[in-house]
Amino acid sequence: MFTFFKIFTESIKLAVAELVNNRLRSFLSLLGITIGIFCIVSIFTAVDFLNTSFDDSFNELGSEVVYVQKWPWSFGPDYPWWDYIKRNQVNYDDFRAMNGNLEHAQAVGFVCEFGPTNLRYEDKSLQSVYVIGMTKGAEQALNVPIDGGRFFSEVEERGSNVAIIGSDVAKELFGEGVDPTGRFMRIKGRKVKVVGKFKDKDNLLGVMDFREVVVIPYQLGRSMYKIDKVNTDQWVAVKATSEDTVEPVKDEIRGVVRASRKIRPVEDEDFALNRVTLILEAVKGAQNALRTVGFFLGLLSLLIGGFGVANIMFVSVSERTKYIGIKKAIGAKKYVILLEFLIESILLCVLGCLIGLFFVYLLAFIASKALDVKFVLSAGNILFGVGTSMLIGVLAGIIPAFRAAQMDPVKAIRT
Numbered sequence: 001m002f003t004f005f006k007i008f009t010e011s012i013k014l015a016v017a018e019l020v021n022n023r024l025r026s027f028l029s030l031l032g033i034t035i036g037i038f039c040i041v042s043i044f045t046a047v048d049f050l051n052t053s054f055d056d057s058f059n060e061l062g063s064e065v066v067y068v069q070k071w072p073w074s075f076g077p078d079y080p081w082w083d084y085i086k087r088n089q090v091n092y093d094d095f096r097a098m099n100g101n102l103e104h105a106q107a108v109g110f111v112c113e114f115g116p117t118n119l120r121y122e123d124k125s126l127q128s129v130y131v132i133g134m135t136k137g138a139e140q141a142l143n144v145p146i147d148g149g150r151f152f153s154e155v156e157e158r159g160s161n162v163a164i165i166g167s168d169v170a171k172e173l174f175g176e177g178v179d180p181t182g183r184f185m186r187i188k189g190r191k192v193k194v195v196g197k198f199k200d201k202d203n204l205l206g207v208m209d210f211r212e213v214v215v216i217p218y219q220l221g222r223s224m225y226k227i228d229k230v231n232t233d234q235w236v237a238v239k240a241t242s243e244d245t246v247e248p249v250k251d252e253i254r255g256v257v258r259a260s261r262k263i264r265p266v267e268d269e270d271f272a273l274n275r276v277t278l279i280l281e282a283v284k285g286a287q288n289a290l291r292t293v294g295f296f297l298g299l300l301s302l303l304i305g306g307f308g309v310a311n312i313m314f315v316s317v318s319e320r321t322k323y324i325g326i327k328k329a330i331g332a333k334k335y336v337i338l339l340e341f342l343i344e345s346i347l348l349c350v351l352g353c354l355i356g357l358f359f360v361y362l363l364a365f366i367a368s369k370a371l372d373v374k375f376v377l378s379a380g381n382i383l384f385g386v387g388t389s390m391l392i393g394v395l396a397g398i399i400p401a402f403r404a405a406q407m408d409p410v411k412a413i414r415t
Helices: 002-021 023-061 092-098 167-174 218-224 243-260 276-319 321-329 334-371 379-405 409-414
Strands: 065-069 105-121 124-134 146-149 162-165 184-187 190-198 213-217 234-240 272-274
Touching (some): 002 334, 023 379, 065 243, 092 105, 105 167, 105 218, 124 167, 162 167, 162 184, 213 218, 234 243, 243 272, 276 321, 276 334, 321 334, 334 379
Parallel strands (some): 124 213
Antiparallel strands (some): 065 234, 105 124, 105 184, 162 213
């Protein structure tokens, strides 16, 4: 065991010395490995970030929420939009039919997107802020992220002049660090009291970005805006009592809404029941496709780099033929020669891998700072990169190393 360890360490020293003595040649041969590892690991790191972000968002929203809407969340070239565009929006009457009549629902909320509106506070004006109307229950169904203040009460829901504003809206309208709660602003000329503020947090799978919106009671919005039966985006969020009751609550929704809209049993539904899982499945599919494309692009570069390493190893064996003959003449075993060249090949590939991983880490660090997110080069991706490069090193070096080990010492010395 000690003899093998000594041979192994000596082989590493010789391999390092050979790489140092031929720096330019070594650099050019490991370049393909560096590019390949960079391509694969950088894409894997990006996909891991997306997976984590979407999973966090999905967990926040909850898989038990059903969105009753005009348009189904489906994807593909065969999407029949011409059928869906003729549908009426889900409306307040549908919400009233569902509210209190769904046995497996813990919360039902109505949402109406009134659209962009100008806001005023004293001498400040904010253009095109998206205003949304909600009913009581929507905050629980959508897990509305309140940071300061509160959501409006049941009494205020009937049409009181109150609003909850996004963190970005609060900063731009009232100023950085100013608590907007209790202050008054004007929406379409109407004086409205701010009773709450949303958290400064983005959600990749959210139905809306709460940082940049103003939410008012639906009845207040109804008195201020003209609601288009077809084009004003309206929908109902229904939160089931648990993950296990999602399908039963969907069946209840179908029955209630079909009855409310007087849809006959032979007729198709003119509404859609959507869940975040539909988006998540589509996103996961796209991420897997991205991971696959990145893997094969990187693999192609690794193969090219592997051929480059193999070529360099053949050259190295040719240059050191006399050295190999002398070494074998004084008693070196075949496996010692084999190990020496194999370690040199592996070391070359691992060095290229480490350079590639360094650039991935550098890119992740810069992207994290620039985008204010957290890209992490995981231990799994590092091990994958190192393991792959070692495998390429073995495959690229095994034939040259075997050829060196099989040399006749007499012929090698005479060369």
